[in-house]
Amino acid sequence: MNTKQPDNSITSIGTEVYAGVEVSADTPGCAQGDAASFKQAGVSGRPQPEALLNWYDANRRSLPWRDEPTPYHVWVSEIMLQQTRVEAVREYYQRFLSVLPDIDALAKADEDTYLKLWEGLGYYSRVRNLHKAAVQIVTEHGGRMPESSRSLQKLAGIGPYTSAAIASICFGERIPAVDGNLLRVFARLTGYREDIKTPAAKNAATDFYLELFPQERCGDMNQALMDLGATICLPKGRPFCEQCPWQEHCFARQTDQQEQLPVTAEKKERPVEHRTVFLIYYDQKLALQKRPDQGLLAGLYEFPNADGRLSRKQAADYVAALGFGPVRLQKLPEAKHIFSHREWHMTGWQVLADEWKEFSSGSPREHELFLATAEELENVYSIPSAFAKYRKEIRQDFL
Numbered sequence: 217m218n219t220k221q222p223d224n225s226i227t228s229i230g231t232e233v234y235a236g237v238e239v240s241a242d243t244p245g246c247a248q249g250d251a252a253s254f255k256q257a258g259v260s261g262r263p264q265p266e267a268l269l270n271w272y273d274a275n276r277r278s279l280p281w282r283d284e285p286t287p288y289h290v291w292v293s294e295i296m297l298q299q300t301r302v303e304a305v306r307e308y309y310q311r312f313l314s315v316l317p318d319i320d321a322l323a324k325a326d327e328d329t330y331l332k333l334w335e336g337l338g339y340y341s342r343v344r345n346l347h348k349a350a351v352q353i354v355t356e357h358g359g360r361m362p363e364s365s366r367s368l369q370k371l372a373g374i375g376p377y378t379s380a381a382i383a384s385i386c387f388g389e390r391i392p393a394v395d396g397n398l399l400r401v402f403a404r405l406t407g408y409r410e411d412i413k414t415p416a417a418k419n420a421a422t423d424f425y426l427e428l429f430p431q432e433r434c435g436d437m438n439q440a441l442m443d444l445g446a447t448i449c450l451p452k453g454r455p456f457c458e459q460c461p462w463q464e465h466c467f468a469r470q471t472d473q474q475e476q477l478p479v480t481a482e483k484k485e486r487p488v489e490h491r492t493v494f495l496i497y498y499d500q501k502l503a504l505q506k507r508p509d510q511g512l513l514a515g516l517y518e519f520p521n522a523d524g525r526l527s528r529k530q531a532a533d534y535v536a537a538l539g540f541g542p543v544r545l546q547k548l549p550e551a552k553h554i555f556s557h558r559e560w561h562m563t564g565w566q567v568l569a570d571e572w573k574e575f576s577s578g579s580p581r582e583h584e585l586f587l588a589t590a591e592e593l594e595n596v597y598s599i600p601s602a603f604a605k606y607r608k609e610i611r612q613d614f615l
């Protein structure tokens with residue numbers, strides 16, 4: 217690794233600009249970026265926005281929301297893209313728009329409709345907030361999306377990144393939309409050595425890009441940086457620096473530190489929870505239950521499931537307590553689902569029940585469990601992807 221050591225003589229050289237960063241011996245956040253290191257590395261001057269925009273004009277990704285970049289389209293796509301890969305989002309995006317083509321339709325949609333459209337995308341608070349914000353736009357803004365990043369942030373679920381993306385792409389505001397891609401490119405270009413997940417890093421990246429952004433085409437600058445991060449300056453493995461329009465100005469490239477940058481704090485281990493999932497068939501229907509309105513996967517539907525790894529005997533007792541019996545049990549495969557802050561390690565049982573005694577009216581569990589037909593499962597109830605493996609285990613003769 218060709219790591220340059222800071223030159224103590226730097227205290228005498230004052231402030232200079234390398235890769236768009238003002239660097240001096242005491243530049244905060246630029247522990248990496250003293251002027252001597254940039255000089256020794258052969259980093260030449262600032263990256264130019266024109267070079268990036270030319271590259272973008274020749275190489276931009278063709279994405280459905282770019283065909284007609286209305287504020288609604290950009291907003292929906294950006295919310296979907298927050299936790300999901302572009303390829304997965306394409307199909308969801310088209311389906312969502314075919315049912316809810318504009319802000320008004322989204323504001324009027326009922327919960328089961330928009331949750332079903334989101335089924336499998338995960339992080340369902342995103343679509344709940346989309347709906348809430350659509351109602352806000354209709355009731356407070358006459359159905360028109362606010363235009364400035366500041367006013368966009370007053371809408372549910374729209375933070376600094378999404379507001380900057382919408383405001384720059386749709387309304388030309390000069391504001392960088394700093395996400396993981398822009399942070400990574402910033403850290404590599406400038407040799408930023410602090411943890412890029414911190415607010416300080418985000419501020420440093422925002423300042424860096426603000427300095428760099430031209431007066432025009434700011435939406436294209438953001439999209440060019442998103443594309444550069446997604447296709448050239450890749451997060452894992454070696455980026456394709458030889459195709460990068462800014463390679464001459466990049467600290468990581470010139471010092472061969474692409475794989476050491478950006479720096480991120482080590483991830484904490486996620487706690488593991490064990491669960492047992494039941495596919496319970498009775499009367500040509502499958503048992504479902506609705507999750508509580510608060511907390512993990514709030515308000516979504518799920519297959520009945522219990523804490524821990526239940527043995528055959530414990531599983532039989534559990535379904536008996538739900539009112540099913542007599543039953544035939546068959547073991548289902550194990551499954552794992554990773555949430556951002558926890559992991560579920562699951563085991564499962566298929567249950568064929570001959571009888572079901574519904575909970576009596578007035579029982580606290582009266583509304584928890586119900587039976588759904590195959591058609592309702594397909595078209596009405598949204599089952600989170602945490603249960604995807606068990607969904608695939610549903611008997612073919614039921615579907």
Ligand code: SF4
Pocket residue numbers: 401404405448449450455456457458460461462463464466467468469474
């Ligand atoms: S030269 Fe390489 S490391 Fe630097 S910004 Fe371009 S792709 Fe990323």
